[in-house]
Amino acid sequence: MDEIAQHTVLVIDDDREMRDSLEQLLTSSGFKPILLPNAKTAKASIENELPDVVLCDVRMPGITGLELLEQLKPESAAPIVMMSAHGDIPMAVDALQKGAYSFLEKPFDPRRLLNILKNAASMHRLAEREKRLRARLADLTDLDKVLLGESDVIKSLKREILDLADANASVLLVGETGTGKELVARAIHNLGNRSEEPFIAVNCAAIPQSQFEEMIFGVEGSGEQGVEGLLQQANKGTLFLDELKAMPLEFQAKILRVIETGEYHRVGASQQIKSDFRIISTSDEPLEQAAKRGEFRNDLLYRVNTVVLSLPGLRHRPDDIELLFSHFTNRFATIYEVSVPTLTSDDIAVLMSYDWPGNVRELSSVCERRVLASRRGNGSVKSALALDEDLDVPENLRGAVAAFERQLISKALAAHNGRMDAVAEALGISRRTLNEKIVKLDLDKDKAIGQSSR
Template identity: 50%
Template sequence: MAEGKATPLNLLIVDDDAAMRASLVELAEAAGWQASAVGRAAQVADLLPELRPDVILSDVRMPGMSGLDLLASLQGAGAPPLVLISAHGDITMAVEAMQAGAYSFVEKPYDPRRLLSILRHAGEQYRLTRQAGRLKARLAQLSGLDRVLLGGTPEMVALRETVIDMADAMVPVFLSGLTGTGKDVVAKALHDLGPRSEAPFVALNCAALSERHFEEGMFGIHGERQGSLMGARGGTLFLDEVGACPVAVQAKLLRVIETGEVTPIGAPGPVPLDCRVVAATNEDPEEAIAAGRLRPDLYYRLSGVVLRLPPLVQRRDDLEMLATHFLRHYAAIYEMSAPALTTEDLAALLAHDWPGNVRELRHVAERRVLMARRDRGSMAEALRPDVVAEDMPGTLREAVAALERGMIARALKAHEGRMDDVAAQLGIGRRTLNEKIVKLGLDKDALL
């Protein structure tokens, strides 16, 4: 995988003329850019979250939504610049387009060098604007890291400092820690604080990768479906529990990582794959290698930096702070006051061995909040997963609504209200998400 290499400009072309689309794609790819093309402006809104273009080049006169209509729909913070191109252009149209917010207006037939220059300037300016915004918000993000990687023990302080240091260094990172210690949280923090934060973060559960279906699911099928690896282009690929992969699958992963190329099934040749790799395992990697469960060459390729996450049993000084945080978190989701921690609660927390680590503590805190809805319960009771069965909704409809309410609320808090990211995590459309928030009576502002 490339490390630190500049990501090619990403261009989206909108033109109802198939020959013109093909010509423009060929021109952009000859310049070393990534180019996608569609025939209708109405398709753009659905493609923006997936393609994340740096600049859009659109024809003006098209069936249905015109280029000027598309321009009007793109107005708002974060929208990529739009360059309009038309064979019917005149001074009046050009002035109208520029006043409406178009980056530039180009007439057909166009000068290829001039068009590429305009698109390059537009895309580079957009990237600089996004980067400036990201850097401006970075101080807030860094302070927010304390809320993501919670804890005041020396091990957690050192871990946060290392995450900050490694976020911009594009070396591969290997995370080692028991189940529930937060390896996925660390991987996401490395992505969110790095230069590729606006690109995709793709997490793969390697324990679920079978040798039989590996290439179809990971590499994709040419012309039919995109593989999981291609979904991480330009961003971060998180290989969770990489040691659980069949050894043959590990060999295929190693080839992809070493060559930086993926060949979809049926494709005429390999496709470049530029992404940062973060891997994780819940066992000691040296022991896994000795037992033959983890290929040493794959581990050495993935372990540019190794971070070891401490188990919760070694962080007992953090228990009160973590429990208080999670109680408040779930109290906000269930729209109630957080139950206070008593001396007996703390004693129960300290006496527990926490085999499930921080993930287990989250579940315990949620159970404690569910008990508090009926003015009863303690942390000692919440440590028993069977004690809240009577609090389950009485009907299937109520149970589904409660489940949706909890999942949406957690996703809203996790993504700090970014609706596109919330919808992507939940696997639903943005409009469906808005409708569910209204239907379930969720107060978005109160959750954030």
């Protein structure tokens, strides 16, 4: 009864004794039977109950089994088994030609019936699983369009997004400015079970404090005088709270209550309103740090950080920089109707040695400036970045990569106070590889660690 217990059989037969007998047989064999005395409501039952297999009598008053088969087969994914006490070979052939999975003549051998139903239901489950896998692959393709990159950290992030998309758990996205937090939030929404419902974005830092309550909760009134709040707009969908840390403390308490109870009231009203929404929020730093400084409520933190996703800065995914540059320059070249500018070795050296404090957003802007400059027949990545001419940029790609690795490892050493296992884990490399790179790059470990205390 392990696998078969999950199989649902929709039984349609006008004979009450037959229905009762089939109900007893199917239930004792681990199936979940749903019984109908005629075919009038069969279509609605299939849409609502999503049975794994349909067992239907041929001769019934009103809509016959064969007529129902013709109506259902173009739409219904569930296999249909026909049965009749007046069956003959022509009837069986007709039923099979119209799409029936099998045909049984009454009275039938119970074991044969159960085997047919089990095989039909298992086939249906496999077909549905394949459909879900195909849809998942299609979703993954869309996700690849949103989160460009082949580095390990991006691949891991994509897997996490796919794993939690269908859950209703609150998600906190932590990452620097320009790492694509809203893109990830929209991807989670679009891949989840609320994708057909609204995605309401709220920039907590952009709403004036004097208008915060009215915008979030709405204002009571009749006709055009009433104002629908963002909570009401987000009902059944996703409420995206961008820069959550900027929300005033007094409003944090009110949002906390809404999350806990699912209820709130408009400004000026006493009647409670219910709203069902999923919370996805962002912060440019771990909210635990803000909570320690007294800038964020601990109780709200525990409500919004059920799942925490960390978005890597561009400097932590150097393998993706050239790919992203190519993507953005191709896109802007199409927009401005110019040829894609050639990426020179000097350009690559600058791309790899630059720190990218503005992350992917900054890279996109640099690509646009580079393409615009190419319309005039000149330009380079260095000029698009508006870097000082005397900036120390390596002359070749190998030097650029070495400079970038030196900078990245130094920052990791400082951040983890020289704890080599933690540094290696943060960089996504082994402890042995880390030691080899420190020696190869002639990196002063003690000096790098000392920078963390300055």
